[in-house]
Amino acid sequence: AQRVTQPEKLLSVFKGAPVELKCNYSYSGSPELFWYVQYSRQRLQLLLRHISRESIKGFTADLNKGETSFHLKKPFAQEEDSAMYYCALMGTGTALIFGKGTTLSVSS
Amino acid sequence: DAGVIQSPRHEVTEMGQEVTLRCKPISGHNSLFWYRQTMMRGLELLIYFNNNVPIDDSGMPEDRFSAKMPNASFSTLKIQPSEPRDSAVYFCASSLYSGRNTGELFFGEGSRLTVL
Numbered sequence: 001a002q003r004v005t006q007p008e009k010l011l012s013v014f015k016g017a018p019v020e021l022k023c024n025y026s027y028s029g030s031p032e033l034f035w036y037v038q039y040s041r042q043r044l045q046l047l048l049r050h051i052s053r054e055s056i057k058g059f060t061a062d063l064n065k066g067e068t069s070f071h072l073k074k075p076f077a078q079e080e081d082s083a084m085y086y087c088a089l090m091g092t093g094t095a096l097i098f099g100k101g102t103t104l105s106v107s108s
Numbered sequence: 109d110a111g112v113i114q115s116p117r118h119e120v121t122e123m124g125q126e127v128t129l130r131c132k133p134i135s136g137h138n139s140l141f142w143y144r145q146t147m148m149r150g151l152e153l154l155i156y157f158n159n160n161v162p163i164d165d166s167g168m169p170e171d172r173f174s175a176k177m178p179n180a181s182f183s184t185l186k187i188q189p190s191e192p193r194d195s196a197v198y199f200c201a202s203s204l205y206s207g208r209n210t211g212e213l214f215f216g217e218g219s220r221l222t223v224l
Contacts, residue, residue: 034211043215043217045214046212093209094164094209095156095163096141099150
């Protein structure tokens with residue numbers, strides 16, 4: 001069965017501090033992993049995907065198949081990073097399955 | 109492009125009433141997804157369509173829920189009869205499918221349903 005686990009409902013950090021949003025997954029094959037973000041009063045949107053190996057808005061995420069994790073990281077948080085973040089998994093021939101989400105709050 | 113359009117944005121109804129949520133996907137997109145968002149369960153996939161055909165409806169909670177996609181530019185999610193536990197934000201999303209799902213979904217603003 002496919003499952004995405006985001007253990008933290010809320011993560012509060014100060015501006016300039018490092019951020020790590022945790023994501024673990026369960027899937028028997030080779031999944032594709034994604035991070036989606038929902039800023040206040042905006043639509044849920046794609047932030048990044050593991051196959052692109054890109055950095056978006058300073059965020060990176062590395063797929064660790066051994067630990068079945070796809071944690072989202074940023075070295076220095078900004079106030080505009082405050083949002084709800086969802087980790088998502090797509091298996092072969094399936095639609096996206098999302099975790100329960102983590103609210104990131106960055107304060108000055 | 110206005111993106112994915114959902115209506116109504118807010119719906120308040122009484123238990124037992126029929127609720128119909130509507131979605132217009134982005135023009136040219138041929139995959140459409142319905143998700144439900146609650147505090148307890150997060151974002152749950154209810155059903156998705158490729159080229160107007162339902163592919164996976166295993167997430168539909170029970171027979172009270174039904175979804176249709178009569179053409180490429182319109183889909184409905186119906187709840188009949190509605191119950192208080194159906195209160196949630198319902199999201200529609202669309203994407204371009206070309207033999208496999210891309211994982212890049214474009215979401216609507218959601219329909220917030222409250223069943224009293």
